[in-house]
Amino acid sequence: MADVSLAPPRPRSTLRIVLSSLLRDKFALAAAVFLTLVLICAIFGPWLLAEQARALNLKGRNMPPFSLEAGWMFILGGDALGRSLLARIVVASQNTLLIAGSAVMLSLVVGGFLGLVAGYRGGWIGAVLLRLADAIMSFPSMLLAVIVLFVFEPGVTNVILVLAISRIPIFMRTVRAEVLELKSRMFVTAARAMGAKTNRILLLHIAPMILPTIINLAALEMAFVMLVESGLSFLGIGIQPPEVTWGLMVADGRNYLGSAWWLAFWPGLAIMLVAMSLNLLTNWLRIVTDPVERWRLETEAR
Known part of the structure; x- marks a missing residue:
């Protein structure tokens, strides 16, 4: 009878390897937990705390933080109109993440598509x-x-569009560089030899x-887009009241x-922590998605 103890160990699933690597990276784990908490606040915050964020309390004008005289909602203090800073930061997270996420997603889709076409087709x-990308990138x-926002009316839609347009060249040039390297690979040549159409090669093999x-x-x-949006709101040409973002809250507080x-x-700290968490999580994603690094993680996990 064969010795069962000599049987090779069963390979671990990719999900378990990724989760174990995340648990080993304490900074990435803390960033992921914090970003998850911010996402939950952005989804459910306006529904739960919209009234508290708008409620005026003139007795609590500029109430200092960690003072529970008006309740736990004022643990971060009150603003110039006596509104809870905690409630307003939670409610403002939705607009801040919505603008940044929508702008990045729009620039990713448009820039990615243009990069695929520019890299694979080439020519004129x-x-x-x-x-076109160089012309857009020539302007900071x-x-x-x-x-653009000085000429047109500042608003959520215009802010998203102008931020998306400014980031399209970044995605387009990155995708084009990747396509130029991948289209000469053997698997692309084999797919082309088997009669695969261009759309199929781009979407199923290269993308x-x-x-x-x-x-x-x-x-x-x-x-980066979050920081730019905050800067626009700070200058007064971003999101306008009664809408609120973290950048607008920083702009309102500069006079005090x-x-x-x-x-x-507090809103400035929220911007800094989210930006830092995204950078930490990106460093971890770079390691996990790299084939060489992932092979090393799989070897260590066995």
Whole structure:
């Protein structure tokens, strides 16, 4: 009878390997937990705390933080109209993440599609798309957004569009560079020899190979777009009241920095923590999605 103890160990699933690597990386784990908490606040916060975020309490004007005289909702203090800063930060998370996520997703889809076309087709089509990307990148993102929003009415839709347009060249040039390297691979040549059409090659063979790089780039761009949107709101040409974002809260609190620093500190801290968490999680994603690093993780996990 064969010795059962000599049987080779069963390979672990990819999901378990990824989760174990996340648990070993304490910074990435903390970033993932924090971003999950922020996402939950963005989804359910406006539904649960909308009334508290709008309720005026003149007795609590510029109430200092960690004072529970008006209840636990004022643990972060009150603003110039006596509204709970905690409730407003939670409610503002929805608009902040919605604008950043929508802008990144729109630029990812459009820039990714244009990058696939420019990299695979090449020729005059690729040259025209590259010159268009160079023209957009010649303007700094903040300057381009300031000019467009100064001409047009500031609003959620316009802010999303201008931020998305400014980031399209980043995705397009990244995807084009990946496609130029992948289209000469053997699997693409084999698919072309078997009669696969261009659309099938791009969507089923090349796009999945580029996806890890795009996901990492999108996470980084999410943090950058959040900072740009906050800067626009700080300048007064971003989201306008009665809508609220973290950047707008920082702008409202700048007039009280000498007497009520917490009005700008807490929303600014939220922006910094989300941006830092996205960068930490991106570093972990880069390791997990890299084939060489993933092979090393699988070897260590066995």
